[in-house]
Amino acid sequence: MRSLSEILLEKKMDHALLTSLASVRYFGGHTVSIETGPSPFAPLASALVWVKGQEPVLFLAEIESADDVDAGIRTHTFPGYTYDRPLRSLEELTTLLLDTFSRLPPSIVGVEMADLPAYVLESLGLNCRHLKFQDITLELAGMRAVKQEDEIRAIRSALKLCDLGQATVKGRISPGLTELEVFSEMRKTMESAAGTRLPLLADLVSGVRTAGVGGNPGASELRNGDLVISDIVPRHQGYWGDTCNTCAVGEPTDEQRRLFEGIEFALYEAIDRVRPGVRACDLDSQLRQRVSALGGTYPHHSGHGIGLTFHEEPRIVPYNQTPLQPGNVVALEPGIYLEGQWGLRLEHTILVTQTGAQILSEFKHSL
């Protein structure tokens, strides 16, 4: 597993300015809150600066808690919220960054071009003409595709919350409840267990909506005979978990049982095939063939890496010829959807080990 210094060296870069939520957590330990969108107080809440030969520095808006910053990371705060003078958080952060970067000799700085506000790059560009800024996003994504021990532990914690969520959905669904009511119970159980609010991406759809893969819970009432897809993706301490179950309100039909068992078989067969060196596209193709043999298909990936974002490398998709590596954490999620009727999908998150796969999610899918 390569370090940031190695990546910079390989890409002939000298320094780095990292501003994505993933990088700030990965290299600095700090998790930025995301549930309410961009902050009017601090549009960029945090930035990590890595100057060649120096320890990294995490610039952190004062409104952010520094409790989770990794030991050994130097922290500089900058104003976030102010009421005695105008809000100028982004400008003040940029001034601090200029102070660092303007002192450097001519050199190349790796940046994350999709996650850096144009304001910052323009100011740096105008005031530091001796520096070149180059995108390092893809290299960082490649690096993060192989997880370290502490990352696997963090993903396991998020998956424990998924397990709880799945048990709640399975235990609670009954005719007359709305999707939102089931969702609310599920989220409450998970948040109570975590002792905190959780950013939560979730498909929770019932009835004919299951034919459309997913979506947010709505006001639809569950009825006897409905399937419910619950794809639960919470973020806990910066890391995401991801599992999906499909269950029936009342008694499932024979056809629903047949396809549930078929998808479950396909999923476990794929998990059995996982080992280092297996190409993502081959895993994808085998899953699609198996679902095709059941008489259906799915209009989405077969799986994806998960960690500091809820969809990352390695993507398990037709074009991706990358071989799996030990340390990849992958959510596999074959499904089958009958147009205008219903659909189902089952998902586990697994770790690629030296010899195969270990399932990190502990719940049992149950129709």
Add this chain to the structure above:
Amino acid sequence: MRSLSEILLEKKMDHALLTSLASVRYFGGHTVSIETGPSPFAPLASALVWVKGQEPVLFLAEIESADDVDAGIRTHTFPGYTYDRPLRSLEELTTLLLDTFSRLPPSIVGVEMADLPAYVLESLGLNCRHLKFQDITLELAGMRAVKQEDEIRAIRSALKLCDLGQATVKGRISPGLTELEVFSEMRKTMESAAGTRLPLLADLVSGVRTAGVGGNPGASELRNGDLVISDIVPRHQGYWGDTCNTCAVGEPTDEQRRLFEGIEFALYEAIDRVRPGVRACDLDSQLRQRVSALGGTYPHHSGHGIGLTFHEEPRIVPYNQTPLQPGNVVALEPGIYLEGQWGLRLEHTILVTQTGAQILSEFKHSL
């Protein structure tokens, strides 16, 4: 109320490329989902392009629903999620933007520098050397400080959800429940009424935590004698509502009653003083004096504009000499905090009318 064309003319700009969530909703009608952070599929989900003399065009990632786009807005979609080829949403959007901007004669484009990814501005800069890009953020914020009729209706809808949320908190608090459990009930009521998930910023703190102004709900159990601050800020169809109440678990003390009544008096007195021409700083100062006379203070603004963001102009703060104008929608929120003991805060959202203020939130504060 000025139009975008008037602002561009006044600032000697010709065109605009608008990428903030607020602008996309304001000029295009589309609300971008925010609860789960930046999308790995489409880092920039939407952009509005306004070329001089032409109708505006909304560029929209395919994963976004176009159902809410304003009639009369031309929509161009670009790939968001793909599984048959690599994710390149931002690159593909940028190609479309280049296609528009590279054809223009030498001219000036207004952009939102804090809400535009550096990737986009750099590509435009390198490939359209005949164009200048200038920040238009402050002018747009000034424009949005005066609300139109449909915006006031939207804010009222969000405030109705706040009213429901406040009633739920007041009705539910009892010893032994955790902050998270009360929060969960409150959110469920609001989401059920809205029929959809709601982005929700909320202070829900109890006991000694109320002395610290606010914070997310946690695992603390309510106890007899606690105060509970519930500051509820949901986003509904793009617009935010904002109210705050403070209530007691069990019987409040005489001192709690005295300060509750004092803050309530201060709030209504300030509302009575609101009219066009009153300067924000004077309203702020009167509120601070009144709270000071009660024997305390508050380490935050006295109020703020609310609309497409949860904190905008006019800020009711010491430095802001801007006079209030008809159409401003302002959340006023004096509070008082006794260090290490408890605090309380009360808030209403009001509309500045031609002759005074109209309270848009309908609940009654109740200790």
